[in-house]
Amino acid sequence: MADVIHNLGTGFAAFTDPTFVLLALVGVVLGTVVGVLPGIGPIGAMSVLLGMTTQLGPTGSLILFAGIYFGSTYGGSTTSILLNVPGEASSVVTALDGHEMTKRDRAGSALTVAAVSSFVAGTVAIIGLMLFAPWLSGVAVELGPPEYMALCIAGLLLLAALSSGSTAKAIAMICAGLAVGTVGIDPAAGDLRFTMGTTDLAEGFSFIALVMGVFGVTEALTTTGRRWRPEPVRAPKLKELLPTRQESREAAPAAVRGSVIGFLLGLVPGPSGVLSTFASYVTERKISRHPGRFGKGAVEGVAGPEAANNAAAGAAFIPLLALGIPFAPTMALVLAALLLNGIVPGPTFINDQPEMFWTVIAAMYIANLALLVLNLPLVGLFTRLLSIPPQVLMPMVIGLCIVGVYAENNSMFDVVVMLVTGLLGFALRRVGFSMAPFVLAVVLQPTLETSLRQTLAFSDGNPAYVLGRPVTMVILGLVLVAVALSVRRALKTPAPAGDD
Amino acid sequence: MKARPVGKPRSAVLLVTLACALVTAACDGSPAQQAYPARDVQLIVPYPAGSAIDTTARALADVIGAQHKLGRRVQVVNRAGGAGSVGTTAALNAKPAGYTIGLVPDGPLTLIPQTEKVPYDAKAATVLSEVTTSPVLFAVPGDSPFKNVGDLVAAAKARPDAVTIGDGPLNYTIPARKFEQLTGTRLKHVKFDGDQATTTALLGGNIDVGVMQLAGGMAQLKSGKLRALAIATAERVGLASDVPTFVEQNVQLQWQAYNVVVAPEDLPAKVEQKLSTAINSAIKDPKFAQTAQKLGLVVSGADGKAAKARLAEKTTAAASLLPR
Structure with missing residues (x-):
């Protein structure tokens, strides 16, 4: 342990240079900005800055990228909470209760809870990374295609349980999401599917376009349709920006549970960060004494997923640093920044270059701290955004969505996709369909398909193969029990909609 | 903490400015009638930022910039998707003016056209240089x-x-x-x-x-x-x-596998000459070799003609082995 503290001290020693502290702040601000802007995410920001990494050196690049990475996860939540427009997939769940809190004038509290939960989770993840990195990375690769498949199936079921409306409608949206996800190049064999002969669809529907469509455009249309009563602009009192004692008491354990869930799932490749947010959300609802409050502005529904999301972001560094394998696109960019500086992370990285490893850890600490310090004072500013009349704000949201979606691929086709899905989403929402299951099913589809096909190839289609995989058995067993329980309950008491 | 309405329009202006900047950055300017190159050259990489080929492209672009032989900078643009065919389409179907070229793996040139219908003619492409072999x-x-x-x-x-x-x-x-x-x-x-x-x-x-x-x-x-x-x-x-x-x-x-720099067919000979010279001299730079080696790539530097011949050879070799 003394060793760890000594090493960490050496790691922090690099940051006595004020340049690095400045880079941390720049990174966090930039990350928050791209997180807030729809469409432009951390990947875009990092790609643009990748050209500068040789000038910044390995330490400088790492701290900048860590700042962007953590900043963007938080920035995405801001728009989720305030506008019901998640900046990225990992903030979709936050919107469920976060935006409800905003509707009940608790926006400041929701933002503060999100910021503090993210910080708690970031700290938990970094400590986990410090203590268990080499060991955990070994465990993570043991999981193979059958386990990913089981996780995806469990994820889809969680999704069905996630929405507060009708389960049948949620399942319909999940199926729609899975169907949309199959468009484009086949992940295993490389064949083009349902592309109608255009290269526009060769990579499938742009995920950003779909998210901005069903959230950004749909929300803008829905809000503008509502009658808006101008309220006198008033100064938000400090009390309104802080969570009440009751809220803090409910949020704190949720944040800790979310951190653990996020950290563990974050070690798995694929869309595990997203999976962890709804795993946390459903957990919170299941153990809550008032499950009925979820979907109506429950503070645990913000704290849990926000923590899970950030802890998963921290855990994603483990496979990169301990194995040299990036499990997420953002991690691939961090890897590129290191490679361009002549550093090759791999299984021997932590032993060969301990000072670099501890610098990364210190960079993550500083980025997390900078995020908290910068964002708490901004909560008040962000909430004032809400006093802009929707007739002004919403066209701006649509404009930003168009720019963001276009900028992702320089593709006008994606903009059309966004507008069409936005209109469809608007119509579907009016008849009570929830959009979160759709978007999240699109995220899970490629992993589900690839792992299912790989499992079938391993097993020659023989289901007995799964019996030899204990982890798969456990996950699928839990899924079966959960389904059986809810079917039994549904048969016993026809539960009222909104509480399942 | 008093809510000043001034704060909002200001942030709105900032957002709009940023949006405009992005739009401008995304659009091509009109081609000027000056000596080539009159502006920066876009190097399309058909894989996402952070991939090995992207890192190669960035290292190459860095060295081209540092050597000043082209006179302008080379900017890396990622157009991922379709196992590389999306970015390859963008590179090969661009205006043959030398402002849009691509660093592509050979797959979209030698293999994909044999199994999928692609909107470009791989055999007609101008091959400027073979950067690395893998x-x-x-x-x-x-x-x-x-x-x-x-x-x-x-x-x-x-x-x-x-x-x-x-x-x-x-x-x-x-x-x-x-x-x-x-x-x-x-x-x-x-x-x-x-x-x-x-x-x-x-x-x-x-x-x-x-x-x-x-x-x-x-x-x-x-x-x-x-x-x-x-x-x-x-x-x-x-x-x-x-x-x-x-x-x-x-x-x-x-x-x-080969990573080659390609351009649309009918590229003017002068432009081709200028680009090949700049790229080939960058490939031979020890700084580039260092990055390539770290990535596990073998620096090639074969000229366009030799590279094109190798691609044709691979296309033929693959024909009998491709899944139908």
């Missing part, structure tokens, strides 16, 4: 019972269709099939989406053998977590001189 190898987990190709062949003969091999994209499926053809074996194919997924599956012991590029497994091979059975080059590669070739082990398997 040898394909068969890797096994460090503790695998297979010590050489012979062990693998013996195991596959004893249990046909039971030894699992992770392949995936066409550039891996084809050498895997050719190996079966040459050795008279049958393996169980499981498709993985590239080197990272294959590496993960190998480390976890979920597959017996993986087909990957040297670039995909460098760190793992060095640490001994993975072991290479054989590399599909004619002679041993300097970057991994301890890895024997297939040929040494009496299997005539040779297969490499």
Whole structure:
């Protein structure tokens, strides 16, 4: 342990240079900005800055990228909470209760809870990374295609349980999401599917376009349709920006549970960060004494997923640093920044270059701290955004969505996709369909398909193969029990909609 | 804390300015009638930022900029998707003015046009230079019972269709099939989406053998977590001189991936000349070689003509082995 503290001290020693502290702040601000802007995410920001990494050196690049990475996860939540427009997939769940809190004038509290939960989770993840990195990375690769498949199936079921409306409608949206996800190049064999002969669809529907469509455009249309009563602009009192004692008491354990869930799932490749947010959300609802409050502005529904999301972001560094394998696109960019500086992370990285490893850890600490310090004072500013009349704000949201979606691929086709899905989403929402299951099913589809096909190839289609995989058995067993329980309950008491 | 309405319009202005900047950045200006190059050159990479080929492209663009032979900067633009065909389309169907070129792997030029309908004519493309070559190898987990190709062949003969091999994209499926053809074996194919997924599956012991590029497994091979059975080059590669070739082990398997710089057909000769000179001199720069080596890529520098001939050769070799 003394060793760890000594090493960490050496790691922090690099940051006595004020340049690095400045880079941390720049990174966090930039990350928050791209997180807030729809469409432009951390990947875009990092790609643009990748050209500068040789000038910044390995330490400088790492701290900048860590700042962007953590900043963007938080920035995405801001728009989720305030506008019901998640900046990225990992903030979709936050919107469920976060935006409800905003509707009940608790926006400041929701933002503060999100910021503090993210910080708690970031700290938990970094400590986990410090203590268990080499060991955990070994465990993570043991999981193979059958386990990913089981996780995806469990994820889809969680999704069905996630929405507060009708389960049948949620399942319909999940199926729609899975169907949309199959468009484009086949992940295993490389064949083009349902592309109608255009290269526009060769990579499938742009995920950003779909998210901005069903959230950004749909929300803008829905809000503008509502009658808006101008309220006198008033100064938000400090009390309104802080969570009440009751809220803090409910949020704190949720944040800790979310951190653990996020950290563990974050070690798995694929869309595990997203999976962890709804795993946390459903957990919170299941153990809550008032499950009925979820979907109506429950503070645990913000704290849990926000923590899970950030802890998963921290855990994603483990496979990169301990194995040299990036499990997420953002991690691939961090890897590129290191490679361009002549550093090759791999299984021997932590032993060969301990000072670099501890610098990364210190960079993550500083980025997390900078995020908290910068964002708490901004909560008040962000909430004032809400006093802009929707007739002004919403066209701006649509404009930003168009720019963001276009900028992702320089593709006008994606903009059309966004507008069409936005209109469809608007119509579907009016008849009570929830959009979160759709978007999240699109995220899970490629992993589900690839792992299912790989499992079938391993097993020659023989289901007995799964019996030899204990982890798969456990996950699928839990899924079966959960389904059986809810079917039994549904048969016993026809539960009222909104509480399942 | 008093809500001043001034704060809002100001942030709105900031957002709009940013939006405008992005739109301007995304649009091409009109081509000027000055000597080439009058503005920066876009280098399209058909894979996402952070991939090995993207890192190669950025290192190349850096060196071209530092050498000042082109007179303008080269900007890397990522157009991912469709196993590289989306970005290749963008590079080959651009205006042949030398302002849009692409650094592409050979797959979209040699393999994909044979199995899919693509909106570009791969054979007509202008090939400016071959930047790097990337040898394909068969890797096994460090503790695998297979010590050489012979062990693998013996195991596959004893249990046909039971030894699992992770392949995936066409550039891996084809050498895997050719190996079966040459050795008279049958393996169980499981498709993985590239080197990272294959590496993960190998480390976890979920597959017996993986087909990957040297670039995909460098760190793992060095640490001994993975072991290479054989590399599909004619002679041993300097970057991994301890890895024997297939040929040494009496299997005539040779297969490499190439990264080439391409431009649309009908590129004016003067422009082609200027670009090739700048690119080739950057490839020979020791700074570029250093990055390529770290990535596990072999620096090539073959000129456009030689590169085009190699691509044609590969296209023919692949024809009989492609899945139909």
